[in-house]
Each structure stands twice: as C-alpha cells, then as structure tokens.
Amino acid sequence: MAKRMASSSKTYGIENWGAGYVKVNRRGHVEVDVNCGLGPTVDIFNVVQELVGKGIQPPLILRFPQIITHRLDMLHECFRKAIEEWGYENRYQGVFPMKVNHRREVIETLLDTGRKYNFGLEVGSKPELFVALGLPLAKDQLLVCNGFKDSTYLTMAINAAKLDRNVVVILESVEEAAKFAKLIKRVEGKQPSLGIRARLYSKGSGRWEESGGDQSKFGLSSAEVLEVIDILRHEDLLDILRMLHFHIGSQITEIKRVKNAIKEAGRLFSKLKNMVPSLKYLNVGGGLGVDYDGSKTSSDSSINYTVQEYANDVIYTLKEVCVQENIPMPIVVSESGRSLAAYHSILAISVHRGIKPMPEMEKVPLHDDDPEVVIELGEILRDMTQKNYREFYHDALERREEMFTLFNLGHLDLYDRAKGEAFFFEICRTAVKFAHRDKGHVKEEFLDLESNMAGRMICNFSVFQSVPDAWAIEQLFPIMPIHRLTENPVAGALIADITCDSDGIIDRFVDIKREKEFLEVHPTDNKTPYYLGLFLTGAYQDIIGDFHNLYGRCHEAIILLDDEGLYHYQKIIKGDTVRDAISSVRYDPDAIIARFEQELNNRAKNGDLTQKETKAMSEFFKAGMEGTTYLYEPLENKKGRRR
Numbered sequence: 323m324a325k326r327m328a329s330s331s332k333t334y335g336i337e338n339w340g341a342g343y344v345k346v347n348r349r350g351h352v353e354v355d356v357n358c359g360l361g362p363t364v365d366i367f368n369v370v371q372e373l374v375g376k377g378i379q380p381p382l383i384l385r386f387p388q389i390i391t392h393r394l395d396m397l398h399e400c401f402r403k404a405i406e407e408w409g410y411e412n413r414y415q416g417v418f419p420m421k422v423n424h425r426r427e428v429i430e431t432l433l434d435t436g437r438k439y440n441f442g443l444e445v446g447s448k449p450e451l452f453v454a455l456g457l458p459l460a461k462d463q464l465l466v467c468n469g470f471k472d473s474t475y476l477t478m479a480i481n482a483a484k485l486d487r488n489v490v491v492i493l494e495s496v497e498e499a500a501k502f503a504k505l506i507k508r509v510e511g512k513q514p515s516l517g518i519r520a521r522l523y524s525k526g527s528g529r530w531e532e533s534g535g536d537q538s539k540f541g542l543s544s545a546e547v548l549e550v551i552d553i554l555r556h557e558d559l560l561d562i563l564r565m566l567h568f569h570i571g572s573q574i575t576e577i578k579r580v581k582n583a584i585k586e587a588g589r590l591f592s593k594l595k596n597m598v599p600s601l602k603y604l605n606v607g608g609g610l611g612v613d614y615d616g617s618k619t620s621s622d623s624s625i626n627y628t629v630q631e632y633a634n635d636v637i638y639t640l641k642e643v644c645v646q647e648n649i650p651m652p653i654v655v656s657e658s659g660r661s662l663a664a665y666h667s668i669l670a671i672s673v674h675r676g677i678k679p680m681p682e683m684e685k686v687p688l689h690d691d692d693p694e695v696v697i698e699l700g701e702i703l704r705d706m707t708q709k710n711y712r713e714f715y716h717d718a719l720e721r722r723e724e725m726f727t728l729f730n731l732g733h734l735d736l737y738d739r740a741k742g743e744a745f746f747f748e749i750c751r752t753a754v755k756f757a758h759r760d761k762g763h764v765k766e767e768f769l770d771l772e773s774n775m776a777g778r779m780i781c782n783f784s785v786f787q788s789v790p791d792a793w794a795i796e797q798l799f800p801i802m803p804i805h806r807l808t809e810n811p812v813a814g815a816l817i818a819d820i821t822c823d824s825d826g827i828i829d830r831f832v833d834i835k836r837e838k839e840f841l842e843v844h845p846t847d848n849k850t851p852y853y854l855g856l857f858l859t860g861a862y863q864d865i866i867g868d869f870h871n872l873y874g875r876c877h878e879a880i881i882l883l884d885d886e887g888l889y890h891y892q893k894i895i896k897g898d899t900v901r902d903a904i905s906s907v908r909y910d911p912d913a914i915i916a917r918f919e920q921e922l923n924n925r926a927k928n929g930d931l932t933q934k935e936t937k938a939m940s941e942f943f944k945a946g947m948e949g950t951t952y953l954y955e956p957l958e959n960k961k962g963r964r965r
C-alpha cells in the first residue's frame with residue numbers, strides 16, 4: 323500500500339510541485355497541509371464528498387486561506403533573513419497586486435495577516451482603487467496606484483491621501499505627471515506620495531518576458547524620467563516623489579534576470595536619489611514565480627530559484643549598488659502576487675464521462691471463418707513479444723490499412739471491422755507496454771503512439787471559466803485524481819470540458835522531465851463518482867475566467883483547519899445560477915419566465931396541456947432558473963427521492 327502511494331505521488335509529481343501543501347494519505351486520497359509540512363491536514367476527497375452531500379456539487383473551488391497566510395509569513399521571513407544576513411540598512415515592505423486575485427476573502431486574508439508587516443495593496447485601475455478605499459488599510463500600509471489614470475482616478479487617489487491613506491501615485495507617463503500637477507494644485511493639506519515607473523533595459527524571462535525591456539508597453543524611458551522630474555520641480559512637487567518602481571514581467575523563470583534588473587534599477591535609483599533626496603522606496607514589482615511543474619528549471623512553467631534565493635538576490639544586489647554609489651539603502655517594496663496566491667485554491671471537478679475499463683481480449687475470440695485480415699491481427703497480438711514488438715506493430719499498421727480498404731470495398735461487415743479494431747487497439751497497448759520495458763529510451767514513435775491512444779475524459783467544468791490560462795497561454799497546472807491513489811491508473815486521458823468548444827480541452831500535463839501529453843487516470847463506470855483536482859489555480863484564474871456557453875462561476879468553500887486537524891467551512895459561496903449567467907448578458911430572467919408562462923397558459927387554454935402539466939412545467943422552469951449552470955444530477959436519498 324505504502325509503495326503504491328509513493329508510486330502515485332511519483333506518477334503525478336506531487337512532491338515536486340506540491341511545495342509541501344499537497345500530499346497523498348494512507349487512504350489514497352489527496353490531502354492539503356496548510357502549513358507546508360507542519361500540519362494540520364485535511365483530506366480533500368472527504369471534503370468534496372461532504373459538500374456533495376449538502377447539494378454543493380463540483381465544479382467547486384476549495385480555498386485555504388491559511389495557505390495564503392503561510393505564504394505571506396514565508397515571504398516576510400525570507401526578506402527578514404536576507405536583510406539580517408547581508409546587513410541591509412533598511413526594511414522590506416510588500417504590497418499585493420489586486421489584479422492577481424480580487425476575491426474579497428483573499429484580499430481580506432492578506433490584509434488581516436499582513437497588518438503586522440504593514441503589508442499593503444497595489445491597484446492597477448480605477449475600479450480597483452474604489453475597492454481598496456473600502457478596505458481597512460491602516461496608515462502604514464502602502465496603497466500603490468499603478469495603471470493608466472484619468473482625472474477621476476487621480477482625484478480619488480489625492481482625496482484618499484487626505485483621509486490618511488498611505489497613497490503612492492505611480493506616474494506612468496509624462497502626460498500623467500502634468501495632469502496630476504494640475505489636479506493637486508486645486509487641493510490643500512495632505513498630499514499623496516508620487517512614484518515613477520521606469521522602463522528598464524533588463525528583461526524578465528519566460529512567457530512574460532516582453533513586459534520588460536526597452537520596448538515594453540509600460541514605464542518611462544530615461545529621457546521621460548528626466549522630463550517628469552522637470553515638471554515636478556517646476557510645479558514644486560519634487561519633494562513628494564518618493565518611489566522608483568519597475569516590473570519586468572510575471573513568472574520570472576531565471577534568477578539571473580532578477581539580479582540584472584536589480585543592478586540596473588539600483589543604479590537608476592542612486593542617480594535619481596542625488597537629484598531627488600525625498601526618494602526612499604525602491605519598488606521591484608512582481609515576478610516572483612511559481613514552480614507549476616516542479617522541475618526547478620527555467621522552463622516556462624517553472625522557476626530555477628526559491629523564495630529565499632529571490633529575497634537574498636534582491637537584498638544583496640541592491641546593497642552592493644548602494645554601497646558603491648554611497649547612497650542610503652532604500653525601503654524595498656515588492657508586488658508579488660502569484661507566489662502568494664497560487665497555492666491556496668484547488669478546483670475539484672467531477673468526471674462526466676470517464677475512461678471505461680478495457681475489454682478483456684480473451685472475450686474477443688478468433689474464429690476460423692473470420693476474414694483473413696482479422697485473423698492476422700489476432701495472431702499478431704497473440705504472438706507479440708518483448709523481442710519482436712516493433713516489427714509486429716509495424717505489421718499491424720499494414721494489416722489495419724488493408725482492413726479499411728476491404729471495408730470500403732464492401733468485403734467486410736461492421737462486426738469484422740469492430741473486431742479488427744479491438745485487436746489493433748490491444749496491439750498498440752501491448753507495444754507501448756513493451757516499449758516502456760525496453761532498456762534505454764522509449765522510442766519517440768511509441769511515446770507518440772501512447773499519447774494518441776489517450777481517451778477524452780469529459781469533466782463537468784469549463785476551461786474558459788476556471789483555468790482560462792490553460793487555454794489562452796497554454797499554461798500548465800498540476801492535475802490529478804484526488805482519490806483512488808492506492809490503485810494503479812491504467813489509462814491515459816485528455817481532460818475535456820463541457821463547453822461546445824473543441825478548445826475546451828487540457829492536453830498537456832506537468833512532468834518533471836518532459837511535459838506529458840496525457841494524464842494517467844483510473845477506469846470509471848460513469849456511475850461511481852470520480853473526482854480530479856486542478857491545483858495552484860489561485861492566481862489570475864479567478865478573474866480572467868469568462869462565461870463561454872454561459873457556464874458561470876463555480877461554488878466555493880472556504881476551509882479553515884484547527885490545530886487538531888478538524889476543519890470547518892468559514893464560508894460556502896454558491897456559484898452562479900442560470901439567472902445570474904443570463905442576466906450578465908443583459909437578458910431579463912423574469913421576463914423570460916413570464917413569456918414562458920404566457921405560452922403555457924395559451925396552450926392550456928387551447929386544451930393542449932392540462933392545468934397540472936402547466937403548473938409542473940412552470941415550476942420546473944423557475945427552479946431551473948435558480949439552479950447551477952453546470953451539469954447537475956439530483957442525488958437520490960435512501961427512499962429513492964431526488965433532492
């Protein structure tokens with residue numbers, strides 16, 4: 323049993339990407355450890371089953387706020403250690419970029435836990451600023467205002483400073499500086515701080531590399547920085563310029579890119595500090611990555627450094643520059659989002675149509691009167707061995723070709739063809755099995771064969787709503803069954819959603835060496851529930867998701883664990899109903915109900931429907947309007963009643 327569990331962990335690479343938060347327990351279920359190895363843990367298969375019992379069926383998001391807390395504490399501890407180790411003469415003060423996850427519960431957790439660190443928020447738009455102004459941000463917690471700004475945005479930020487918020491307005495262009503100067507003239511009293519977003523020559527690495535570099539969409543060139551300083555000097559506002567900011571892209575995969583950027587930004591800060599003595603913060607942006615595939619490499623889905631290495635390199639490199647330039651060391655601000663939020667949420671999905679157990683080939687007998695080509699396929703299967711599997715597989719390819727030609731000419735019937743196909747499929751499976759046993763590398767041909775044989779497992783969820791980045795930018799997320807991990811997975815599958823879109827499919831899976839083209843799954847009878855988990859979905863997915871086919875937001879359960887490992891639901895949030903989804907595209911659900919009822923009444927008047935039928939159909943329609951947008955089968959209770 324223990325061996326089987328260890329083998330499951332290996333198959334799905336949990337120890338590589340789980341970062342200590344995800345494990346397999348003795349019952350072969352996935353469990354979550356909110357303190358990354360220190361416990362307590364919760365069996366998420368049990369949680370899903372319990373929620374299903376309450377009528378909360380997957381797809382559902384399980385959120386663990388304690389993981390956010392753990393990530394936040396870890397980030398601060400890493401910076402504390404780095405500051406102490408390198409004798410850095412100032413402090414670290416982070417902010418959370420709201421766009422990474424706007425969910426109220428996520429932001430509130432971050433602010434609650436972060437208060438002791440003066441951890442603040444970064445907003446990148448006017449609506450985000452409105453949200454932030456409704457949150458209890460204390461006066462030492464920074465509120466960094468990024469993004470393109472109109473007069474309303476700027477005025478709101480200026481007003482917030484008057485209410486003692488620690489606002490830093492980051493100027494993203496020369497025009498914004500001029501606009502700000504005009505607006506601030508009209509107000510008296512407390513003023514916000516200003517910052518400048520610089521466009522560095524240094525780039526990040528990985529998928530978001532182009533967010534940095536001298537061609538990037540954001541930030542000011544050196545000439546523009548000087549122009550903004552002139553404007554501020556002229557308007558007598560230079561003394562509120564306090565922050566230099568840069569961001570070279572999300573998910574930086576290589577640590578050396580971080581070091582390069584800090585070197586350049588450190589020099590820039592030093593030169594500016596000599597002109598603008600009020601400068602005191604260096605905001606290094608986001609980019610601290612997540613190891614989605616667990617390979618610890620600089621591949622797009624991974625990172626080749628730890629959080630501690632990141633903190634060490636930021637602090638050490640910056641100290642070096644400051645010492646050389648003989649300037650006081652700035653307060654280091656970072657806008658890490660992904661690294662704090664990704665681990666805390668798991669999407670649990672149920673399989674709607676799984677992979678059936680393979681037919682047993684003994685049950686497909688060969689008969690003397692079977693067509694020759696079918697007999698030959700049967701014999702290939704019977705006689706295939708470790709030594710001859712390549713040659714026999716190639717023979718089978720020819721026989722299959724021949725079989726289709728004979729079928730097209732009308733010489734084979736459908737039963738012959740079905741039998742021949744069953745033999746061919748089994749030949750492929752056997753060849754793949756032998757190929758894996760072969761010494762040395764598995765030949766490319768058989769790896770391709772293995773992926774082509776993967777079935778489609780249809781799961782009750784929408785890729786576009788729940789893991790949009792898997793579709794939009796082909797990002798990898800760890801996926802695995804959350805139970806039955808004491809059994810061998812016997813088939814390979816692609817994970818298809820229920821949208822009417824062939825793009826709604828996941829066909830690349832994490833692996834430490836080489837991306838996998840299928841997921842190892844267990845056979846299902848489509849009656850017994852089979853659940854998969856999609857992990858590390860807490861950053862960006864919640865907000866980028868869309869309503870393709872009008873599949874709406876999923877149910878959510880926010881789960882807290884006590885020291886004994888007892889869990890409770892801090893909140894269960896119902897997902898969108900059909901009413902919510904259709905309202906979002908500006909239909910009026912009540913008008914639709916009224917029209918439907920009108921039609922029913924007309925039919926009833928004509929005698930096409932009885933009063934009883936009319937009533938039942940109307941009630942059914944109204945109940946459906948308040949139901950989930952996803953597939954939902956009511957559970958039957960012991961008396962066979964549906965609920």
Ligand code: PLP
Nearest residue numbers: 569572573608609657658659660
């Ligand atoms: N700050 C800014 C300005 C960003 O654009 C982003 C995202 O790209 C972030 C912070 C967050 O980055 P990450 O989630 O990689 O930490």
